[in-house]
Every structure is written in structure tokens, then in C-alpha cells.
Amino acid sequence: MTALNTGHEAVSSVTPVRRRATTRRRAGLAGYLFVSGYAILLLAFGIFPTVYAFFLALTNDRGQFTGLNQFIKVAQDYRFAPAFLNISLYLVMWLLSVVVLTVVVAIVLRSRMRPRLSAIFRFLYYLPGALAGVASVLVWLFMLDPAVSPVSWLLRSLGFADFAAVLSPGDLPVILVLIAFWTGAGGWIVVMYGALNNIPDEVLEAARTDGAGPWKTAWHIQIPMIRKWIAYMAILAFAGGTQLFVEPQMLQTASLGRVSPTWSPNQLAYVYAFQHGDFNGAAAISIFLLALGLICAALLVTRSDLFKVDES
Amino acid sequence: MTNTSHASATRRRQSTLVPNLIVIVLFAALLLFFIVPVIWLLLAPTKTANELIHDNPLSFGSLANLGAAWRHLITFQDHALLVWLRNSAVYSIGALVVTLATSVPAGYALALTKFRGRKTLLVITLVVMIMPTATLVLPIFLELNQFGLIGTIWSVILPFSFYPFGVYLVYIYFATTLPREILAAARIDGCSEWQLFTRIALPLAKPVAALVAFFSFVGNWNNFFLPYLVLPNSDQFPIQVGLNQLLSSTPSFNPVAGAGLNITSPELALAIIIAIVPVLVLFLFSQRALVSGMLAGATKG
Known part of the structure; x- marks a missing residue:
């Protein structure tokens, strides 16, 4: 300690550099301490489960390495292809409706409506989001039951005499889109509206002086300027x-x-784990789904400039 | 001159008439679509199951019916509803506390300190944050099962506490609002790293902490998948899993198992309302939070 102090005094001209170096080291150590709690959670519930699922998917129930056999086994399961087909059908309809309608609605709310009225609409559209999850499904079970539904006349005129007729397997993608739209679209409308609000007024003003009507402005200026937000929404909605x-x-x-009971891939994985007791097969299906999620995330992180990883 | 401009204005008005009409119809249809189910839900518990079928769907029944529905609901499985609500509160608030305690310091360190692996941690956080939470549920179940943690409250609270989106929000917040120079100056004045965090960063963190708390609480309160997998007993269920059990006890949806029980449509509707009240209250005040959260979650380029 004393030696260090003398050295300190002797080379006083170097001190600022050294002090900066020690502060940096100190900050580095502190950085580790500050992130430690989160890092443990990340390891325990992000990294480890992923690695463990991979391990399970590459082995059998006795822990022997089986290569890609688990993946081949689940992919050849007669329920595998239909589950992915179901989900694809749903995804096409869901993405089309959520992208087109939220963008159109947000643009109208932003440019063609008095702010007061626009705020009321946004709030009312957004409200069902509070019922996300189980509650929304229950509500829609009632909405789709001609016996109690407030739109039973509509259901009957569409040829659905009773609840059983509505809930036929072929109708599931439409029902799921209705539920997803009901709980999710309002939130996205609010977000898209926020993104539109970030477009400077001068830009819209300039377009107006150049003679662009509201629809031209929307198509040539507003939509291109929120394009990355639309991509962001589409990828998150897809994932x-x-x-x-x-x-x-x-x-x-x-x-x-x-x-x-195995309509969606996640349900199939659930059946593998809980009814067949086949954790390896369940893990293999999870890996397929994990890969889809990872691809979406990687796309957004690397191909868009939406996320800031380093402050410049 | 005046004449021609007048004529062109009329023409413009005519040419926008049809699109305007389409817009009005679209907005009205969407409004009905979003709001009618909510109104129906709020009115349903005031009617008996029979009135629900035969009366006007959007009519008010009576308060007596509401009381009856409440009594039926509350006596279901000996006050199970209250137990589920308490469980939901314990899981969501417990997770919220751990989330705030871990994500605020982590976001701060990622934004304002330098350490090896910082960038890697940030990228992993981003990737996990964008991936839907459901992707990891089954792997987490398999992991917890391996370690024999299934059925404990920690098997819900700890995974709920892992919230990379929260870390990212705090990171963005500090990176954009707290200049490094302030910290550097305080360091020279002899502040320790801990003091920098508690005296400078924490007091500033209130708005972002509220934002993280909102998203975390709403997400966890509504979460179904994980507790559905890891909690086997009804007395451990959160309200969401409890609602699912009520559904299979309702005669209209399950004639076999539901027979003889008092849980009919009005009771189910009332249970839905009770289940969403905490989230609904937050939603009434949170629209602004949603925008700032989602738009900050991904910054402008």
C-alpha cells in the first residue's frame, strides 16, 4: 500500500491514465455484479432449457445418442404435418388481416379524424387486449354460440344452426383469427399510430402543397416511412x-x-410429453418451434435497424 | 375564378364521398366487433342461464341474478376462485419483484458500464426477447421436471421473473437519458459504483420501472401455458388455469362433467370479469405506456 502510494507520487504525470484504467476495471467488476441476477435467470430459463431440449432431442429415453432419429420420428408422425398445415393456414389469414387492417385504421385515425375522436376510437379498439389469453377464448365461445350470441342472427344466416356447427374443425383457423384480432389488433393500431405520429409534420405538409391527396400521401409517404414498423409487427405476429x-x-x-387435440404443433408436443410420456419426442417438436422463433428473432436483430445494440 | 374553384371543390368532395363511406362503415364495423363482446360480457352475469338464451342479448337482467351468480361461483369447490386469484397475485407480484430487482441493475450495467461479454449478453437478450415466450415453456417444463421442481411455486415465479424485454427497456432508457459524463464526473468526485447506481441511476429509473412492471404484470397475470404444465393441483392454479377448469365444469360446454353443478354461463361470465379486473384497471391507464414501450423496445433507426 505504502509502496503503491510512493509510486503514485513519483509518477504523478501518469496518474490520470492509471486512474482511468482502475475506474474502468472497477466499473467492469461492478458491471458483472449488476447483471449477475439477470444472467442467472437467463442461464436457468433461457440458455439451459434450450441446451437441454437439444440434448433430449438428440438422445433416447435411456440417454443414448440417437442422432436425428427423434426429429425423423416426430416428423413422420401422422399428426405432425397436419398440425403445421393448420398453423400455416391460420398464419396466412392472421398476418394478412392484422397487417392490412391495422395499417389502414391507424392511417385514418392519424390523418383523417379529429384528435379527440381518434383517441376514443384507439382506446375502444385497444380495450379487449385486457382479455388476452383464456378470457378471450371463453368470451368468443359465447359469441360463437348461436343460443346466447348477440349476433346469433348473423351466425344463423351464415348457416350455423347451433354451437356444434360453428365449432367444426374446418372453421378453427377463422375462429382463431377472430380471437387473435380481437385481443391483439387494438394494441398494434395504437403502436402503428404512435409510429405515424413520429413522421414530421413538415413532410406531410410538403406532400399536401405538392398536391397529394390523403390516399396518395398514405401510400407514397406514410406507409413507406413506417415500413420497418410494419415488418416488426408482421414478424412478431408470425412468431x-x-x-x-x-x-x-x-x-x-x-x-x-x-x-x-393435436391441432397445433405445441399441442402435439404437449401430447407427446404428457400422454405418451415421450420427453425426447416432445423436445424434438419444441426444437422445430424454437428454430422458427429464433429465425424470426435473428431476422429482426440483424436485418433491421430497429434494435440498438450499441450507442454510438 | 371563384366559380371554377367552387366547382373543383365540389368535385373533390364527390370523389372522396365513396372512400369516406367505406371508411365510416369499416370503423363502425370494427367498433362493434371490438366492443359488443365486452358489453355482452359485462351484462351476462345479471341474467340467468335461461334469460341469456331467451332475452335480448344486450339487455340488463337484475342485480339479484348477479348476486346468485356470485354465490354459485364462490361456493364452487369451496372458494376455489378466491384461492386462484390469490395464487395469481402471489405469482405475478412475486415475479414482478424479482424482475425489477434483476432487470433494473442489469439494464443499467448494459447501458453504462463496460465489461467483457456485454455485447454478447445484449444480443442474446434481444433474441430471447423477440422469441415468443411460449417457445421456451416446454423446454423449461422438461428442465424443471428433471430437477424435481414441478408443483412448487418457484416453478412458476422464477421462470416468470426471467424477462429480457424488461432488461432491454431499462437498457434503452438509460442509454438515452443518462449521459456517461455525469457518471464520469461523479466517479471523479469519489462515488463508488454502487453509489452511482443507487444515488443517480435508481431515482431516474422510476418511469421505466413502471413500464417494465406494467408489461411484466399483465403478461404474467394472463399467462396460461407454463402454470398449466407445471402445477398439477387445483389449489395451486392461477386464475387463468382455474378458468379453464371452470369451462370444463360448465354444463353448456361439458354436459357430462358439468351436470349437477351450479356453474352455468352467467357464473362463467362473472368469473371472466373477475379474472380480468386487475389487468383491465391497468389497461385503462396504460395506452401511453404501450406505445412508449413498444416504440422504445425497438428504437428509431
């Missing part, structure tokens, strides 16, 4: 859509078994 579990699971319960 979330691949993971459907609660909604088809509850519709299955309510349909008294007419809807397949």
Missing part, C-alpha cells in the same frame, strides 16, 4: 402465431373432442 396453444386447447375442450 407468436406459430406458438398457438391455449386457444386451440380450449376450443378442443369446448368442442367435446371434435377438434383434434
Whole structure:
């Protein structure tokens, strides 16, 4: 300590550099301490489960390495292809409706409506988001039951005489889109509206002086300027859509078994784990879904400039 | 001159008439789509199951019916509803506390300190944050099962506490609002790293902590998948899993198991309302939070 002090005094001209070096080291150590709690959670519930799922998917129930056999086994399961097909059909309809409608609605709310009225609309559209998850499915079970539905006239005129007719397996993608749209679209409208608000007024003003009408402005200026937000929404909506579990699971319960219990890939993984006791197979299906989620995340992180990883 | 401009204005008005009409119809249809189910839900518990079928769907029944529905609901499985609500509160608030305690310091360190691996940690955080939470649920179940943690409250609270989106929000917040120079100056004045965090960063963190708390609480309160997998007993269920059990006890949706029980449509509707009240209250005040959270979650380029 004393030696260090003398050295300190002797080379006083170097001190600022050294002090900066020690502060940096001190800050580095502190950095580790500050992130430690989160890092433990990340390891325990992010990294480790992923690694463990990979391990399970590459081995059998006795822990022997089996290569890609688990993946081949689940992919050849007669329920595997239909589950992915179901989810694809749902995803196409869900993405089309959520992207087109939220963008159109947000643009109208932003440019063609008095701010007061626009705020009321946004709030009312957004409100059902509070019922996300189980609650939304239950509400829609009632909405789709001609016996109690406030739109039973509509259901009957579409040819659905009773609840059983509505809940036929072929209708599931439409029902799921209705539920997803009901709980999710309002939030996205609010977010898109926020993104539109970030476009400087001068830009819109300039377009108006150049003679662009509201629809031209929307098409040539507003939509291109929020393009990355639309991509952001589409990718998150896609990634979330691949993971459907609660909604088809509850519709299955309510349909008294007419809807397949393995309608979505996540349900199939659930059946593997809980009914067959086949954790290796369940892990293999999870890996397929994990890969889809990872691809989406990697796309957004690397291909868009939406996320800031380093402050410049 | 005046004449021609007048004529062109009329023409413009005519040419926008049809699109305007389409817009009005679209907005009205969407408004009905979003709001009618909510109104129906709020009115349903005031009617008996029979009135629900035969009365006007959007009519008010009576408060007596509401009381009856409440009594039926509360006696279901000996006050199970209250137990589920308490469980939900314990899981969501417990996770919220751990989330705040871990994500605020972590976001601060990622934004304002330098350490090896910082960038890697940030990228992993981003990737996990964008991936839907459901992707990791089954792997987490398999892990917890391996370690024999299934059925404990920690098997829900700890995974709920892992919230990379929260870390990212705090990171963005500090990176954009707290200049490094302030910290550097305080360091020279002899502040320790801990003091920098508690005296400078923490007091500033209130708005972002509220934002993280909102997203975390709403997400965990509504989470179904994980507790559904890891909690086997009804007395451990959070309200979401409890609602699912109520569904399979309702005669209209399950004639076999539901027979003889008092849980009919009005009771189910009332249970839904009770289940969403905490989130609904937050939603009434949170629209601004949603925008700033989602738009900050991904910064402008």
C-alpha cells in the first residue's frame, strides 16, 4: 500500500491514465455484479432449457445418442404435418388481416379524424387486449354460440344452426383469427399510430402543397416511412402465431373432442410429453418451434435497424 | 375564378364521398366487433342461464341474478376462485419483484458500464426477447421436471421473473437519458459504483420501472401455458388455469362433467370479469405506456 502510494507520487504525470484504467476495471467488476441476477435467470430459463431440449432431442429415453432419429420420428408422425398445415393456414389469414387492417385504421385515425375522436376510437379498439389469453377464448365461445350470441342472427344466416356447427374443425383457423384480432389488433393500431405520429409534420405538409391527396400521401409517404414498423409487427405476429396453444386447447375442450387435440404443433408436443410420456419426442417438436422463433428473432436483430445494440 | 374553384371543390368532395363511406362503415364495423363482446360480457352475469338464451342479448337482467351468480361461483369447490386469484397475485407480484430487482441493475450495467461479454449478453437478450415466450415453456417444463421442481411455486415465479424485454427497456432508457459524463464526473468526485447506481441511476429509473412492471404484470397475470404444465393441483392454479377448469365444469360446454353443478354461463361470465379486473384497471391507464414501450423496445433507426 505504502509502496503503491510512493509510486503514485513519483509518477504523478501518469496518474490520470492509471486512474482511468482502475475506474474502468472497477466499473467492469461492478458491471458483472449488476447483471449477475439477470444472467442467472437467463442461464436457468433461457440458455439451459434450450441446451437441454437439444440434448433430449438428440438422445433416447435411456440417454443414448440417437442422432436425428427423434426429429425423423416426430416428423413422420401422422399428426405432425397436419398440425403445421393448420398453423400455416391460420398464419396466412392472421398476418394478412392484422397487417392490412391495422395499417389502414391507424392511417385514418392519424390523418383523417379529429384528435379527440381518434383517441376514443384507439382506446375502444385497444380495450379487449385486457382479455388476452383464456378470457378471450371463453368470451368468443359465447359469441360463437348461436343460443346466447348477440349476433346469433348473423351466425344463423351464415348457416350455423347451433354451437356444434360453428365449432367444426374446418372453421378453427377463422375462429382463431377472430380471437387473435380481437385481443391483439387494438394494441398494434395504437403502436402503428404512435409510429405515424413520429413522421414530421413538415413532410406531410410538403406532400399536401405538392398536391397529394390523403390516399396518395398514405401510400407514397406514410406507409413507406413506417415500413420497418410494419415488418416488426408482421414478424412478431408470425412468431407468436406459430406458438398457438391455449386457444386451440380450449376450443378442443369446448368442442367435446371434435377438434383434434393435436391441432397445433405445441399441442402435439404437449401430447407427446404428457400422454405418451415421450420427453425426447416432445423436445424434438419444441426444437422445430424454437428454430422458427429464433429465425424470426435473428431476422429482426440483424436485418433491421430497429434494435440498438450499441450507442454510438 | 371563384366559380371554377367552387366547382373543383365540389368535385373533390364527390370523389372522396365513396372512400369516406367505406371508411365510416369499416370503423363502425370494427367498433362493434371490438366492443359488443365486452358489453355482452359485462351484462351476462345479471341474467340467468335461461334469460341469456331467451332475452335480448344486450339487455340488463337484475342485480339479484348477479348476486346468485356470485354465490354459485364462490361456493364452487369451496372458494376455489378466491384461492386462484390469490395464487395469481402471489405469482405475478412475486415475479414482478424479482424482475425489477434483476432487470433494473442489469439494464443499467448494459447501458453504462463496460465489461467483457456485454455485447454478447445484449444480443442474446434481444433474441430471447423477440422469441415468443411460449417457445421456451416446454423446454423449461422438461428442465424443471428433471430437477424435481414441478408443483412448487418457484416453478412458476422464477421462470416468470426471467424477462429480457424488461432488461432491454431499462437498457434503452438509460442509454438515452443518462449521459456517461455525469457518471464520469461523479466517479471523479469519489462515488463508488454502487453509489452511482443507487444515488443517480435508481431515482431516474422510476418511469421505466413502471413500464417494465406494467408489461411484466399483465403478461404474467394472463399467462396460461407454463402454470398449466407445471402445477398439477387445483389449489395451486392461477386464475387463468382455474378458468379453464371452470369451462370444463360448465354444463353448456361439458354436459357430462358439468351436470349437477351450479356453474352455468352467467357464473362463467362473472368469473371472466373477475379474472380480468386487475389487468383491465391497468389497461385503462396504460395506452401511453404501450406505445412508449413498444416504440422504445425497438428504437428509431
